[in-house]
Amino acid sequence: MEIVVDLDRIGENVEVLRKHLKDPGTRFMAVVKCDAYGHGMVPVARAVQDRVDCFGVGTLEEGVALRQAGIVKPVLVLGPVEDYRTLQGAGLQATIGSWSALELLESQLEGADAPLEVHLKVDTGMHRFGFQPREMEKVLEAVGRQPKVQVRGVYSHFGGTFPKGEARVRRQFAVFSEVEARWRKELEEGVLFHMANSENALDFPASQLDMVRIGNGLFGPCNSRTRAGLSKAARVYGRIVGFQTVEAGECAGYGLSYRVKRPTTLAVLDGGIYEGVGLERGTEGVSGLPGLVQSLKKVLRKLLGRTNLVGGKEGLRVAGPVQMQFTLVDLGLPEEKAFRRFKLGDAVEIRQAPLYLKESVRRIYSKEEE
Structure with missing residues (x-):
C-alpha cells in the first residue's frame, strides 16, 4: 500500500490560494500539523518553504522536527506546550491561550537570555483554547511584565x-x-492579527486580515464553496496480493456479508483497518439534523452495496467490511476476463484521505527532496 504525493501540485495550490488574497501583502502560513495532514510534514515543508511566509504545527515535537530538517522560517506551535525552554531553544513561536500556560511560561523562562516570541489566542466562540476577550487587558499587562516575551500575533479559531x-x-x-479594534494600536507595530483557515479565507475574504492559516487547502479542494481551482495532491493505492473466484449466490468477507449475484473474481488488496483504510467521519457527538443525515447516508450505502472507497475506471466495489490488514474488492469479471485485465502487484486507487493512514504506509514523492 502506498500514497503518491505530488509536491509540485502542492506548490501550485499555494500559488492558486495566494491569488485569492485581497491584499498581496497578507502573510501566508502553511499549516503542516498532523504530518501535513498525512502527506509528510518535512517533504511538504521543504517543497513550499520558498512560497510561504511561515509554518504552523500542532506540537512542540513537530516544530523541532522542522528545525532539524533545516526549515528556518518562523514556526508557530498552535497547540499547548509544556517545555518552553526547548521551544525557545529551537527558535519556535508559542501559542499562549490560558492563564496556566502563561504561568508555566513565566516560571520556565526565569533567568532566560533569549527572547520568546508568542501569539496570544482569543476564544471567540469555539471554546477549545483561548483567553476570553474581556481578559485581554489583564493578559497584556501580565505579558508586559515579562521582558523576554515578545508578542508577535493575536489570533482565534473559527x-x-x-x-x-x-x-x-x-x-x-x-x-x-x-x-x-481595541488592541491593534496598543501593541507594537507588526503584530499579526489572524483568524482565517482555508475555507474561510476563500469564502469570507474579510477574515483574511494580516495572515491566513492554510492547512487542508494545500492538498486540494477543501470544504469551500468557492471554486478556487485547487488540485488534489495525493492518491492512495492498494496493491493486489491475491485473487479468488466466487460463484453466484456465495458470500464473502467478514460476517460473509457480501453476497455475489453473478460469477465474479475478488481481488485482495494489501492494507486494511490497521493501516487506516475505510476510516471515515463518524456521527458520534454530531447532534440534530447533521447527525441524522450522516447516519442515513451510511445506511443507504450499505443497502445499495455501494462504496466510494475504491476508485478507477473499473468502478470497483469493496466486498464486505474492510478487514484488519486487507480489503476485498469485487472486480465484476469472471476469472478469464479478470486475469486478462489484472495481475498480482497491480495498483488499485483507494479514495481515502492520507490523514487517516498510518505513518508506516509508504509515501512516494513525485519531486526529489533537496
Missing part, C-alpha cells in the same frame, strides 16, 4: 465554515474584530 455555519462564522469574526 468553529465553522460557509455556507452552513455562516451565521456562527460572522458572529465569531465580529467578536475578534472588536478585539483587533
Whole structure:
C-alpha cells in the first residue's frame, strides 16, 4: 500500500490560494500539523518553504522536527506546550491561550537570555483554547511584565465554515474584530492579527486580515464553496496480493456479508483497518439534523452495496467490511476476463484521505527532496 504525493501540485495550490488574497501583502502560513495532514510534514515543508511566509504545527515535537530538517522560517506551535525552554531553544513561536500556560511560561523562562516570541489566542466562540476577550487587558499587562516575551500575533479559531455555519462564522469574526479594534494600536507595530483557515479565507475574504492559516487547502479542494481551482495532491493505492473466484449466490468477507449475484473474481488488496483504510467521519457527538443525515447516508450505502472507497475506471466495489490488514474488492469479471485485465502487484486507487493512514504506509514523492 502506498500514497503518491505530488509536491509540485502542492506548490501550485499555494500559488492558486495566494491569488485569492485581497491584499498581496497578507502573510501566508502553511499549516503542516498532523504530518501535513498525512502527506509528510518535512517533504511538504521543504517543497513550499520558498512560497510561504511561515509554518504552523500542532506540537512542540513537530516544530523541532522542522528545525532539524533545516526549515528556518518562523514556526508557530498552535497547540499547548509544556517545555518552553526547548521551544525557545529551537527558535519556535508559542501559542499562549490560558492563564496556566502563561504561568508555566513565566516560571520556565526565569533567568532566560533569549527572547520568546508568542501569539496570544482569543476564544471567540469555539471554546477549545483561548483567553476570553474581556481578559485581554489583564493578559497584556501580565505579558508586559515579562521582558523576554515578545508578542508577535493575536489570533482565534473559527468553529465553522460557509455556507452552513455562516451565521456562527460572522458572529465569531465580529467578536475578534472588536478585539483587533481595541488592541491593534496598543501593541507594537507588526503584530499579526489572524483568524482565517482555508475555507474561510476563500469564502469570507474579510477574515483574511494580516495572515491566513492554510492547512487542508494545500492538498486540494477543501470544504469551500468557492471554486478556487485547487488540485488534489495525493492518491492512495492498494496493491493486489491475491485473487479468488466466487460463484453466484456465495458470500464473502467478514460476517460473509457480501453476497455475489453473478460469477465474479475478488481481488485482495494489501492494507486494511490497521493501516487506516475505510476510516471515515463518524456521527458520534454530531447532534440534530447533521447527525441524522450522516447516519442515513451510511445506511443507504450499505443497502445499495455501494462504496466510494475504491476508485478507477473499473468502478470497483469493496466486498464486505474492510478487514484488519486487507480489503476485498469485487472486480465484476469472471476469472478469464479478470486475469486478462489484472495481475498480482497491480495498483488499485483507494479514495481515502492520507490523514487517516498510518505513518508506516509508504509515501512516494513525485519531486526529489533537496
